[in-house]
Amino acid sequence: MKHLKTPLGDEILDLKAGDVVTLSGTVYTARDEAHMRIQEEGFPFNPDGAVIYHCGPVISDNRIVVAGPTTSARMNKLTGFMLDAGVRGLIGKGGMSAQVRNELKGRAVYFAFTGGCANLAAACMTLTGVHYKDLGMAEAVWEIKLDKLPLTVAMDAHGGDLFAVVDEHAHEVFQGMYPTSTTEI
Amino acid sequence: MSGSGDPALLQKISDATYNAVRNSEIYLPDDVKDRLLCARNTESSPVAKQELENILENIRLAEERLAPLCQDTGIPVIYVTIPPGLSWTREMEEAVHAGIRAATTKVPLRPNLVDPLSRENTGTNTGLMMPPVHVTTGERFTITALPKGAGSENVSRIRMMNPSEKDRIVKFVVETMLKAGGRPCPPVILGVGIGGTFDVAASLAKEALLEPVSCMSSYEQDICDKVNLLGIGPMGLGGDTTCLAVKVKTAGCHTASLPVAVNIQCWAARRASEEVII
Numbered sequence: 001m002k003h004l005k006t007p008l009g010d011e012i013l014d015l016k017a018g019d020v021v022t023l024s025g026t027v028y029t030a031r032d033e034a035h036m037r038i039q040e041e042g043f044p045f046n047p048d049g050a051v052i053y054h055c056g057p058v059i060s061d062n063r064i065v066v067a068g069p070t071t072s073a074r075m076n077k078l079t080g081f082m083l084d085a086g087v088r089g090l091i092g093k094g095g096m097s098a099q100v101r102n103e104l105k106g107r108a109v110y111f112a113f114t115g116g117c118a119n120l121a122a123a124c125m126t127l128t129g130v131h132y133k134d135l136g137m138a139e140a141v142w143e144i145k146l147d148k149l150p151l152t153v154a155m156d157a158h159g160g161d162l163f164a165v166v167d168e169h170a171h172e173v174f175q176g177m178y179p180t181s182t183t184e185i
Numbered sequence: 186m187s188g189s190g191d192p193a194l195l196q197k198i199s200d201a202t203y204n205a206v207r208n209s210e211i212y213l214p215d216d217v218k219d220r221l222l223c224a225r226n227t228e229s230s231p232v233a234k235q236e237l238e239n240i241l242e243n244i245r246l247a248e249e250r251l252a253p254l255c256q257d258t259g260i261p262v263i264y265v266t267i268p269p270g271l272s273w274t275r276e277m278e279e280a281v282h283a284g285i286r287a288a289t290t291k292v293p294l295r296p297n298l299v300d301p302l303s304r305e306n307t308g309t310n311t312g313l314m315m316p317p318v319h320v321t322t323g324e325r326f327t328i329t330a331l332p333k334g335a336g337s338e339n340v341s342r343i344r345m346m347n348p349s350e351k352d353r354i355v356k357f358v359v360e361t362m363l364k365a366g367g368r369p370c371p372p373v374i375l376g377v378g379i380g381g382t383f384d385v386a387a388s389l390a391k392e393a394l395l396e397p398v399s400c401m402s403s404y405e406q407d408i409c410d411k412v413n414l415l416g417i418g419p420m421g422l423g424g425d426t427t428c429l430a431v432k433v434k435t436a437g438c439h440t441a442s443l444p445v446a447v448n449i450q451c452w453a454a455r456r457a458s459e460e461v462i463i
């Protein structure tokens with residue numbers, strides 16, 4: 001298993017969809033609102049080699065209570081500018097669009113973190129800072145230090161996409177199971 | 186036996202609801218844990234195995250940290266059984282909601298309940314005729330909480346089939362999971378309601394999720410095997426384990442109808458019961 005550290009560099013170009021890795025170092029949470037604010041006003045942190053975590057954590061007394069991943073597809077159209085600015089890693093659940101798959105090419109990867117595993121994530125985390133607190137707890141950008149968060153490379157920097165492969169296979173199996181079906185139930 | 190308006194009884198109902206909701210959010214039922222352990226041991230894909238390891242470790246940590254299993258603490262759907270000699274009252278329903286409000290503050294739970302159109306959050310997980318409280322008669326006075334998150338609820342389906350399409354029910358269930366893919370946070374449990382009316386089929390599908398997943402009928406096992414052949418795997422990353430169990434409930438229906446509902450449940454299949462001692 002590879003152990004990655006932020007800021008990420010060209011080592012991510014060696015990763016392949018399906019690799020299981022751990023990630024340590026600083027990540028920044030960002031959901032829909034934070035993406036839009038950054039796009040308008042610029043980055044409140046150095047984006048070079050940075051990792052974005054699609055997550056709306058529950059924070060209490062400057063402590064991370066739970067911090068599982070949210071559905072990344074909502075950020076499909078808000079990701080290109082981040083990669084252009086130097087972001088080299090995204091973490092979330094459910095995968096992203098074919099457009100993002102292309103935008104990742106040659107420069108960045110998408111990691112899947114297990115949906116619902118909000119405690120496992122929190123147990124690997126230390127809160128180190130916050131930006132855009134006015135957006136509310138879920139939408140603010142929380143700066144978090146990770147200690148070996150277990151991740152799967154789901155979309156690599158060469159067009160590899162585990163979700164797309166699995167989805168295509170599932171449709172083939174379904175067609176094989178019900179070959180005569182012409183109309184959807 | 187105390188009367189139904191007795192303040193002490195209402196407090197007991199509120200306390201039992203609080204305990205049922207709290208325990209359901211923190212501790213996954215043993216039968217679900219067993220299915221996840223079994224899946225981890227038999228899974229052949231290394232990626233899927235790692236996902237299942239993460240899930241099992243998350244379950245352990247929730248118990249250790251006394252924190253909710255998932256940040257989507259859901260809408261707590263409530264099922265009550267009430268013994269002979271007592272009748273259900275509006276005060277009792279209000280006591281159930283008071284228990285949910287207490288759990289929201291103390292566990293704590295994420296406030297998830299909003300007005301459907303203005304999207305304004307009530308802040309308490311109660312109000313606007315929610316959460317639903319389903320009451321049936323039974324031997325004992327029990328309160329069961331089934332917190333339901335949005336990820337799996339949003340990809341659930343219902344269809345009014347023709348009676349001649351009886352043989353296509355299984356296909357409809359498998360297709361529901363094909364369309365859902367990794368979105369409902371698999372491995373899932375599928376609650377299937379067959380028959381009744383439009384609304385009853387959906388209720389049956391959700392009630393099926395209260396059933397233990399330690400055993401399946403041959404009909405349920407057949408659907409489960411077919412879903413697992415899709416290879417969607419934990420979180421949609423591929424693998425042998427897409428579905429932990431299928432539970433089917435049926436009811437009579439109109440001779441011209443065949444309602445079928447599929448309620449998808451994520452791996453965090455939370456449910457807990459508490460007895461109200463009277």
